Amino acid sequence: MNNLLHQIDSNVLSFILILFSVLSFASALFFVWGKLKPEANLKELKTRCKSWWIMSTVFLIATVFSTKISYVAFALLSFVALRELLTILKLRQEDRSAMLLCYLAIPIQYFFTYQGYLIASLVFIPVFMFVALPFRLVLVGQTEGIIQSMAVIPATLMIALFGLSHLGLLLSIPGGRGLLFFLVFIVEMNDVFQFVWGKLLGKHKILPKVSPNKTWEGFIGGVLSTTVLGFALKFLTPCTTSQIIIISFLTANAGFIGDVIISSVKRDLHLKDTSTAIPGHGGVLDRIDSLVVAVPVFFHLVYFFTK
Amino acid sequence: MRQLFLNILYKGIVPFILKPLTGVKYKHAEVLTEAKQFIIIANHNSHIDTLALMSAIPKHKIVEVKPVAAGDYFGTTKWKSFITVLFTNALLIPRCCSLRNKSKDPFRIMMKALKRGQSLIVYPEGSRGKANEMQEFKNGIGHILLKYPHIAYIPTYIENTGKVLPKDAIVPIPFNCKVVFGELQYCKGKNAKEVVTNMYHEVCQLKAA
Known part of the structure; x- marks a missing residue:
């Protein structure tokens, strides 16, 4: 038990707290929204949110205890x-x-x-x-x-x-777990931010032939929000403030690029989702499309700055 | 005893291999609980098909479900037929009819099983085809359904198993597979050809869905 507590240091604990607060907030939001406006169709969003809970739990189990x-x-x-x-x-x-x-x-x-x-x-x-x-x-x-x-x-x-x-x-690398949490969280939140900003303000389509739902407003709002989020989560990384802003900004862009690359592949194959593995999200690849490009970009930026 | 053995095999060991290899997803598998006796009519691309279908059968029914297999392929030696029947609960029938010898008449063997109340898994294509391409259905099952019009059949489409382990391949390669069950259907048509044609279209519809 002592060993376990030793493994989970205070930074990781605060991250877990933040993660579950965000999830709880989302669940509560959809619950209240559904009660106030029963006519709004939130089924898809609720399924997605439920899948987020499961994915976050699996992710934490896979990363917190042992490398x-x-x-x-x-x-x-x-x-x-x-x-x-x-x-x-x-x-x-x-x-x-x-x-x-x-x-x-x-x-x-x-x-x-x-x-x-x-x-x-x-x-x-x-x-x-x-x-x-x-x-x-x-x-x-x-x-x-x-x-x-x-x-x-x-x-x-x-x-x-x-x-x-x-x-x-x-x-x-030393301090790797904090960096891992930081990266996966900002990349996945980047997807969420782009979706939310797109729904709120979206007017001008950014890539109408590839992803008709993606807008300039969503893209810019997402990248800026992610950069702010990255700044707020600086404590998880060994980087300085200016470094973390550059890294978050570029990683958010890389996430968007990964997303649209996989989208265009799906479009060519006339598919909506890559499979039906995750309820509300589609396939595993639909969920990690932004990660596959953002992870190497993030790693090499951090490596460049801290070595 | 037999039930326990088959359940350990198809609820424990087989899924353990099948899951990484095929990530198999079942759609509308509830239909298997809706009828007491049924005939599953499926397209056939791979040995995986039988494993995937048997894993989907509800626990208490598994002994009563018999995959119909070609005796001239799986039953060439006593040892081979013993293994096949032991592990897949198969009903071996000869594919080439020798109607004179009653014990070897495929129709009699299948109808006997139906009379005993057993369910069947039938691949009317007759043999494994290329991945995701359906061959024409053979008429045999149509003749049987005309004699037993009260027994429901379930059209079933199996996708991608032919990529995991095609005919002639030894090493399986993982692909995502899907088994789509249709609604319970009853024999439609005046002669065997019509019954089988209807069946073929029902399976094709599942492919498109």
Whole structure:
């Protein structure tokens, strides 16, 4: 028990408090709103909020107690994301062996991040897997359609594994847990802020062909709110005030970029959601789309500033 | 005893393998509790199909549900047929009719099972096709339903299992799979061909949904 309390320091406790206050506020808001205006259709929002409670709890269980659990959880997240991507992409039956390599790369990559091998983690996928995957396809020998497979499969690995594995890298540096909480919270809140500002003020569409619901007002309001939030949560990181403002601002932008990249992929495939894993949110990939781009950006900014 | 064994297998061990491999989602599985006896009519792409369907069967019914399997494939040796029947509760039938030998007549074997009150899982395509492509349904099940018009059938569409473990593949690769059950249906049509055609369209509708 003592050991457990030692693990959970005061910063982490205040973070957990903030997280649950936000969730409680949202739940209370929808409850009161639903009572005052029974005609308003809040079912979708309520389902989403419920899923947020579950996801937050799972996230805390995976990160607060032991870093070993965290790495296993991140690997599982990558696994589910990869499975979702490979399911929706229309690949050939001849690509199965290359897909198997993708799945096998997950434990290897997380082993490198767990050991804190920074360079190995950074080059394993973009250098070694980028050679191994096309070569595996060549060995199968079916050249019809091979260009598409050679391009799509490594890119899939970048999204599902490389980006997310930076969560593990983040944990491997001193003060990593605080940074991890900071990052995941601001990125997910960035999504929420963009949604809320968009609903409140949204008029001018930002990318009408990709995401008809996204507006300039939502984007700008979201990024500014996230920057303020990042400033308020500075205590979780070892950075200075000016650093944290730059980092939060850029990370919020990266989150938006990840979101619209996955959106455009879905649009091309004529899908609304990548799967039905999370009630109210869609697939796992729909939830972590902003993370896959924001995590590496955040990690390398922090690394640049603090080293 | 048999019930306990099958339940441990299909509620414990099989989901443990099936979950990471397929993340299988069942839609409208409540229909399985609505009728006492039923015939599940599903498309067939992979051995995973039977595992996924058996895992969805309610606990107390599992012994009474028999996946109909090709005797000329799973029953070539005594050992093979023993294993198949033990682990999948299968009803082995020969695919090529030898109507003269009554004990080997596939219709008789299936109708006997229905008379005993057992439910069946039938893949009217006859064999595993390419992933997510449906072959034409064979007429056999139509003849049987015309004789037992009071038994309901459940059109079922299974998606992506053919990608996880296609015919001829040895190593399974994870994909998200989906099993969509339709409403209870009763035999419609004057002859076997019509019954089967209706069935085919019902399964196709689930694919589109």
